[in-house]
Ligand SMILES: Nc1ncnc2c1ncn2[C@@H]1O[C@H](COP(=O)(O)OP(=O)(O)O)[C@@H](O)[C@H]1O
């Protein structure tokens with residue numbers, strides 16, 4: 001007999017459809033994305049998004065997240081974990097309100113949290129006294145989220161994959177495979193967040209056929225440059241306006257494209273540690289010495305993101321899978337028309353579509369994914385794709401926190 005506190009689990013397992021909330025703030029640290037989804041079937045068979053909302057971070061919180069991510073003191077990390085827990089809970093309550101349903105009907109929350117450090121195993125990781133410097137940390141206390149919402153929370157998704165020898169990222173590929181694979185088309189699902197990553201879904205793919213990896217920076221450097229040039233007033237290049245008015249500089253682009261991460265074969269993942277503040281400072285220094293205008297620099301960084309993605313497809317995907325029929329784009333970068341045009345130019349043979357055309361809100365995709373991954377955890381199903389993360393085996397991801 002299950003103790004009373006675990007009976008929700010029995011109800012959850014017995015249901016044929018469940019309402020689940022997915023929460024994430026990505027490397028852009030722009031705010032909490034919250035998706036409320038109906039999950040149909042156990043694996044699941046189908047996922048319907050009932051509501052989506054973003055709760056922007058207050059400026060002070062965003063600044064602290066970015067600071068902690070490159071040079072954090074433990075006290076700040078400690079309170080920020082709780083402060084973000086409150087914001088994540090608020091985002092969950094907000095999406096319930098948007099969906100206009102009774103809170104009690106929501107059975108589960110999957111919270112990715114906010115990554116403040118991600119140190120995956122790779123060729124560049126070094127060992128001190130034989131301790132390998134591998135680890136990952138997502139904050140936004142699940143205890144706070146569970147208490148404020150009254151709903152069980154699955155969190156800390158990345159650690160288990162890394163404990164199994166994986167990169168802990170990307171984790172969305174399993175959901176891409178569940179929702180986007182096609183019987184006779186080879187598709188790539190591309191998410192352009194702070195970091196860009198892609199999932200290759202060959203026609204009729206089995207889960208073990210899936211290849212996925214981080215291509216490199218997505219919006220991160222563009223956002224950083226805009227913040228720098230605007231003295232912190234602007235956070236991103238809205239509708240790609242700055243980039244559209246600039247000229248791509250071949251010299252700077254050539255130097256950017258020589259970054260060793262781009263040549264490293266998958267599986268691979270990256271983050272702010274590699275393409276954050278320090279790298280941006282170096283880029284700006286070079287742009288200045290080349291005499292580039294601010295618009296030129298933003299244009300070149302936008303071209304860099306497009307070029308990395310196209311290059312990764314040509315280098316790692318086409319030789320292995322032959323033709324790619326469709327590139328299905330999601331993430332905030334899909335809203336940048338200059339970036340999307342640069343991508344189309346570089347991949348003339350590939351049909352590029354927004355994920356919205358396939359029923360998945362492009363801004364909501366990662367939040368939806370973490371709702372599905374939380375569901376898989378509770379159902380005792382693996383959430384990682386070993387061919388994507390490099391883990392030695394499929395594992396059930398995350399930790400469960402009960403309310404009250
Ligand atoms: N209208 C827009 N024009 C240009 N860029 C946009 C637009 N909307 C969103 N973005 C970009 O998307 C980023 C947020 O994307 P998101 O998918 O939330 O990334 P993350 O997962 O890293 O948080 C913003 O920081 C910005 O760079």
Ligand SMILES: [Mg+2]
Nearest residue numbers: 026028030031
């Ligand atoms: Mg975001």
